Amino acid sequence: MEYNYFELLERAYQKLKDVIKQEQIRWNPPIPHIEYVKNRTIITNFKQIANYLNRDPKIIAKFFSKELFVQTIIEGNSLIINKRVSYETIKKKLDEFINIFVICPVCKRPDTELIERGRKIYYIKCHACGSESPVNYEL
Template sequence: MVEAYDALLDRAMANITNRESSGERFEIPIASVSVIGARTIVHNFAEIVDRLNRDPQHVLKYLAKEMATAGSFEGGKGYFQGRFSRDTVNRLIGVYSNRFVICPVCKRPDTRVEKKERLSFLVCEACGARSSILTT
Protein backbone atom coordinates (compact mmCIF):
# COMPACT_ATOMS: atom_id res chain seq x y z
CA MET A 1 0.00 0.00 0.00
CA VAL A 2 2.81 2.35 0.89
CA GLU A 3 4.59 1.55 -2.35
CA ALA A 4 1.52 2.27 -4.38
CA TYR A 5 1.15 5.61 -2.66
CA ASP A 6 4.79 6.49 -3.31
CA ALA A 7 4.45 5.61 -6.97
CA LEU A 8 1.40 7.80 -7.17
CA LEU A 9 3.23 10.64 -5.48
CA ASP A 10 6.20 10.25 -7.82
CA ARG A 11 3.91 10.42 -10.77
CA ALA A 12 2.18 13.49 -9.37
CA MET A 13 5.52 15.18 -8.81
CA ALA A 14 6.67 14.28 -12.32
CA ASN A 15 3.53 15.84 -13.73
CA ILE A 16 4.13 19.03 -11.83
CA THR A 17 7.72 19.19 -13.02
CA ASN A 18 6.72 18.56 -16.60
CA ARG A 19 4.10 21.21 -16.50
CA GLU A 20 6.44 23.82 -15.10
CA SER A 21 9.32 23.12 -17.42
CA SER A 22 7.33 22.73 -20.61
CA GLY A 23 7.55 25.65 -23.00
CA GLU A 24 9.79 28.64 -22.77
CA ARG A 25 7.05 31.20 -22.47
CA PHE A 26 5.48 31.98 -19.17
CA GLU A 27 1.90 32.95 -19.66
CA ILE A 28 -0.34 34.05 -16.87
CA PRO A 29 -4.04 33.43 -17.50
CA ILE A 30 -5.85 36.67 -18.27
CA ALA A 31 -7.99 37.66 -15.34
CA SER A 32 -11.69 37.27 -15.93
CA VAL A 33 -13.13 40.28 -14.16
CA SER A 34 -16.65 41.42 -13.51
CA VAL A 35 -18.06 44.23 -11.45
CA ILE A 36 -21.19 43.43 -9.52
CA GLY A 37 -22.61 46.26 -7.51
CA ALA A 38 -19.72 47.87 -5.71
CA ARG A 39 -17.51 44.79 -5.85
CA THR A 40 -15.02 43.54 -8.37
CA ILE A 41 -14.74 39.79 -8.81
CA VAL A 42 -11.80 37.99 -10.34
CA HIS A 43 -13.33 34.67 -11.36
CA ASN A 44 -10.17 32.76 -12.18
CA PHE A 45 -8.10 34.03 -9.29
CA ALA A 46 -7.15 30.51 -8.14
CA GLU A 47 -5.94 29.61 -11.63
CA ILE A 48 -3.79 32.76 -11.82
CA VAL A 49 -2.30 32.19 -8.39
CA ASP A 50 -1.60 28.58 -9.28
CA ARG A 51 0.29 29.67 -12.39
CA LEU A 52 2.22 32.26 -10.40
CA ASN A 53 2.93 29.53 -7.86
CA ARG A 54 2.47 31.92 -4.96
CA ASP A 55 0.35 32.09 -1.84
CA PRO A 56 -3.17 33.35 -2.77
CA GLN A 57 -3.21 35.57 0.31
CA HIS A 58 0.02 37.24 -0.72
CA VAL A 59 -1.23 37.96 -4.24
CA LEU A 60 -4.53 39.17 -2.85
CA LYS A 61 -2.87 41.44 -0.34
CA TYR A 62 -0.64 42.95 -3.00
CA LEU A 63 -3.50 43.66 -5.41
CA ALA A 64 -5.72 45.06 -2.68
CA LYS A 65 -2.94 47.33 -1.50
CA GLU A 66 -2.20 48.60 -5.00
CA MET A 67 -5.88 49.31 -5.58
CA ALA A 68 -6.14 50.88 -2.13
CA THR A 69 -9.03 48.65 -1.15
CA ALA A 70 -9.89 45.47 0.73
CA GLY A 71 -9.88 42.04 -0.84
CA SER A 72 -10.80 38.49 0.00
CA PHE A 73 -10.24 35.06 -1.48
CA GLU A 74 -13.27 32.78 -1.40
CA GLY A 75 -14.07 29.65 -3.33
CA GLY A 76 -11.28 30.19 -5.85
CA LYS A 77 -12.40 33.72 -6.64
CA GLY A 78 -10.89 37.02 -5.65
CA TYR A 79 -13.18 39.75 -4.37
CA PHE A 80 -12.29 43.42 -4.12
CA GLN A 81 -14.29 46.29 -2.72
CA GLY A 82 -14.88 48.91 -5.36
CA ARG A 83 -15.04 48.92 -9.14
CA PHE A 84 -11.90 48.08 -11.05
CA SER A 85 -11.44 47.42 -14.73
CA ARG A 86 -10.12 44.23 -16.23
CA ASP A 87 -7.12 46.20 -17.49
CA THR A 88 -6.26 47.44 -14.02
CA VAL A 89 -6.44 43.94 -12.52
CA ASN A 90 -4.38 42.40 -15.32
CA ARG A 91 -1.80 45.15 -15.20
CA LEU A 92 -1.33 44.67 -11.45
CA ILE A 93 -1.02 40.91 -11.84
CA GLY A 94 1.69 41.58 -14.40
CA VAL A 95 3.47 43.90 -11.95
CA TYR A 96 3.20 41.26 -9.23
CA SER A 97 4.66 38.66 -11.54
CA ASN A 98 7.61 40.85 -12.50
CA ARG A 99 8.28 41.68 -8.92
CA PHE A 100 7.71 38.40 -7.10
CA VAL A 101 7.90 35.65 -9.69
CA ILE A 102 10.10 36.39 -12.69
CA CYS A 103 13.84 36.09 -12.13
CA PRO A 104 15.39 39.48 -13.00
CA VAL A 105 18.53 37.75 -14.23
CA CYS A 106 17.29 35.05 -16.60
CA LYS A 107 13.62 36.12 -16.86
CA ARG A 108 12.33 32.68 -16.03
CA PRO A 109 9.48 32.03 -13.59
CA ASP A 110 11.06 29.05 -11.85
CA THR A 111 11.61 30.86 -8.61
CA ARG A 112 10.71 30.69 -4.96
CA VAL A 113 10.60 33.32 -2.26
CA GLU A 114 12.96 32.94 0.64
CA LYS A 115 12.63 35.01 3.77
CA LYS A 116 15.47 35.92 6.00
CA GLU A 117 14.73 38.13 8.96
CA ARG A 118 12.91 41.08 7.42
CA LEU A 119 14.23 40.60 3.93
CA SER A 120 12.73 38.61 1.11
CA PHE A 121 14.71 37.10 -1.69
CA LEU A 122 13.69 35.66 -5.00
CA VAL A 123 15.72 32.50 -5.49
CA CYS A 124 15.85 31.23 -9.06
CA GLU A 125 15.83 27.48 -9.61
CA ALA A 126 16.87 27.94 -13.23
CA CYS A 127 19.99 30.07 -12.95
CA GLY A 128 20.60 30.15 -9.20
CA ALA A 129 20.37 33.92 -8.92
CA ARG A 130 19.30 35.37 -5.62
CA SER A 131 17.67 38.76 -5.85
CA SER A 132 16.29 40.89 -3.09
CA ILE A 133 12.64 41.81 -3.24
CA LEU A 134 11.40 45.14 -2.03
CA THR A 135 8.46 44.47 0.21
CA THR A 136 7.20 47.94 0.88
Protein backbone atom coordinates in the same frame (compact mmCIF):
# COMPACT_ATOMS: atom_id res chain seq x y z
CA MET B 1 31.46 25.69 -46.51
CA GLU B 2 32.79 28.99 -45.33
CA TYR B 3 30.64 31.75 -43.88
CA ASN B 4 31.38 35.40 -43.46
CA TYR B 5 30.64 37.24 -40.24
CA PHE B 6 27.22 38.54 -41.26
CA GLU B 7 26.02 35.15 -42.48
CA LEU B 8 27.04 33.57 -39.18
CA LEU B 9 25.37 36.35 -37.26
CA GLU B 10 22.14 35.92 -39.23
CA ARG B 11 22.24 32.16 -38.71
CA ALA B 12 22.71 32.55 -34.96
CA TYR B 13 19.92 35.11 -34.80
CA GLN B 14 17.50 32.77 -36.60
CA LYS B 15 18.28 29.92 -34.19
CA LEU B 16 17.88 32.18 -31.15
CA LYS B 17 14.62 33.57 -32.50
CA ASP B 18 13.14 30.06 -32.50
CA VAL B 19 14.34 29.43 -28.94
CA ILE B 20 12.92 32.74 -27.71
CA LYS B 21 9.60 32.05 -29.42
CA GLN B 22 9.39 28.61 -27.74
CA GLU B 23 10.20 30.18 -24.34
CA GLN B 24 7.42 32.73 -24.73
CA ILE B 25 4.93 30.00 -25.59
CA ARG B 26 6.04 27.86 -22.65
CA TRP B 27 5.08 30.36 -19.95
CA ASN B 28 1.78 32.09 -20.38
CA PRO B 29 -0.05 33.06 -17.16
CA PRO B 30 -3.85 32.68 -17.10
CA ILE B 31 -5.93 35.69 -18.05
CA PRO B 32 -7.94 37.01 -15.09
CA HIS B 33 -11.67 36.38 -15.41
CA ILE B 34 -13.51 39.39 -14.02
CA GLU B 35 -17.07 39.73 -12.79
CA TYR B 36 -18.72 42.81 -11.37
CA VAL B 37 -21.28 42.60 -8.58
CA LYS B 38 -22.53 46.02 -7.48
CA ASN B 39 -19.40 47.96 -6.49
CA ARG B 40 -17.20 44.89 -6.21
CA THR B 41 -14.79 43.32 -8.66
CA ILE B 42 -14.38 39.56 -8.48
CA ILE B 43 -11.48 37.69 -10.05
CA THR B 44 -13.11 34.28 -10.40
CA ASN B 45 -9.99 32.31 -11.36
CA PHE B 46 -7.75 33.84 -8.70
CA LYS B 47 -6.58 30.53 -7.17
CA GLN B 48 -5.75 29.20 -10.63
CA ILE B 49 -3.59 32.28 -11.26
CA ALA B 50 -1.87 31.92 -7.87
CA ASN B 51 -1.16 28.23 -8.48
CA TYR B 52 0.23 28.94 -11.94
CA LEU B 53 2.51 31.66 -10.54
CA ASN B 54 3.53 29.36 -7.67
CA ARG B 55 2.73 32.07 -5.13
CA ASP B 56 0.65 32.19 -1.96
CA PRO B 57 -2.76 33.72 -2.80
CA LYS B 58 -2.55 35.83 0.37
CA ILE B 59 0.56 37.60 -0.94
CA ILE B 60 -1.09 38.37 -4.27
CA ALA B 61 -4.23 39.60 -2.49
CA LYS B 62 -2.11 41.80 -0.22
CA PHE B 63 -0.35 43.24 -3.27
CA PHE B 64 -3.67 44.07 -4.96
CA SER B 65 -4.96 45.57 -1.73
CA LYS B 66 -1.94 47.82 -1.36
CA GLU B 67 -1.76 48.83 -5.02
CA LEU B 68 -5.48 49.55 -5.39
CA PHE B 69 -5.91 51.12 -1.92
CA VAL B 70 -8.84 48.86 -1.12
CA GLN B 71 -9.78 45.84 0.96
CA THR B 72 -9.55 42.42 -0.68
CA ILE B 73 -11.08 39.13 0.42
CA ILE B 74 -10.18 35.62 -0.73
CA GLU B 75 -13.34 33.56 -0.94
CA GLY B 76 -13.11 30.07 -2.38
CA ASN B 77 -11.31 30.29 -5.72
CA SER B 78 -12.04 34.00 -6.11
CA LEU B 79 -10.61 37.31 -5.00
CA ILE B 80 -13.15 39.96 -4.10
CA ILE B 81 -12.00 43.55 -4.46
CA ASN B 82 -14.28 46.01 -2.68
CA LYS B 83 -14.18 48.49 -5.53
CA ARG B 84 -15.07 48.48 -9.21
CA VAL B 85 -11.76 48.09 -11.05
CA SER B 86 -11.35 47.87 -14.81
CA TYR B 87 -9.96 44.77 -16.49
CA GLU B 88 -7.02 46.79 -17.82
CA THR B 89 -6.07 47.88 -14.30
CA ILE B 90 -6.32 44.33 -12.95
CA LYS B 91 -4.16 43.02 -15.80
CA LYS B 92 -1.62 45.82 -15.32
CA LYS B 93 -1.35 45.17 -11.58
CA LEU B 94 -1.03 41.42 -12.15
CA ASP B 95 1.79 42.07 -14.63
CA GLU B 96 3.49 44.31 -12.06
CA PHE B 97 3.18 41.56 -9.45
CA ILE B 98 4.72 39.06 -11.85
CA ASN B 99 7.63 41.40 -12.62
CA ILE B 100 8.30 42.09 -8.93
CA PHE B 101 7.55 38.75 -7.26
CA VAL B 102 7.87 36.05 -9.94
CA ILE B 103 10.36 36.88 -12.71
CA CYS B 104 14.03 36.38 -11.81
CA PRO B 105 15.83 39.74 -12.02
CA VAL B 106 19.04 38.01 -13.16
CA CYS B 107 17.95 35.66 -15.96
CA LYS B 108 14.36 36.94 -16.51
CA ARG B 109 12.82 33.46 -16.20
CA PRO B 110 9.68 32.61 -14.23
CA ASP B 111 11.06 29.41 -12.65
CA THR B 112 11.28 30.88 -9.16
CA GLU B 113 10.01 30.49 -5.64
CA LEU B 114 9.36 33.21 -3.10
CA ILE B 115 11.15 32.82 0.22
CA GLU B 116 10.22 34.85 3.28
CA ARG B 117 13.10 35.69 5.59
CA GLY B 118 12.06 37.55 8.65
CA ARG B 119 9.04 39.76 8.74
CA LYS B 120 8.08 41.19 5.34
CA ILE B 121 11.48 40.41 3.82
CA TYR B 122 11.18 38.35 0.65
CA TYR B 123 13.71 36.80 -1.69
CA ILE B 124 13.23 35.29 -5.13
CA LYS B 125 15.13 32.03 -5.52
CA CYS B 126 15.58 31.11 -9.16
CA HIS B 127 15.58 27.45 -10.13
CA ALA B 128 16.94 28.26 -13.60
CA CYS B 129 20.10 30.21 -12.75
CA GLY B 130 20.39 29.57 -9.00
CA SER B 131 20.44 33.22 -7.96
CA GLU B 132 18.76 34.64 -4.87
CA SER B 133 17.57 38.21 -5.16
CA PRO B 134 15.78 40.41 -2.63
CA VAL B 135 12.34 41.70 -3.57
CA ASN B 136 12.33 45.49 -3.64
CA TYR B 137 8.74 45.89 -2.52
CA GLU B 138 7.27 46.08 0.95
CA LEU B 139 3.95 44.35 1.49
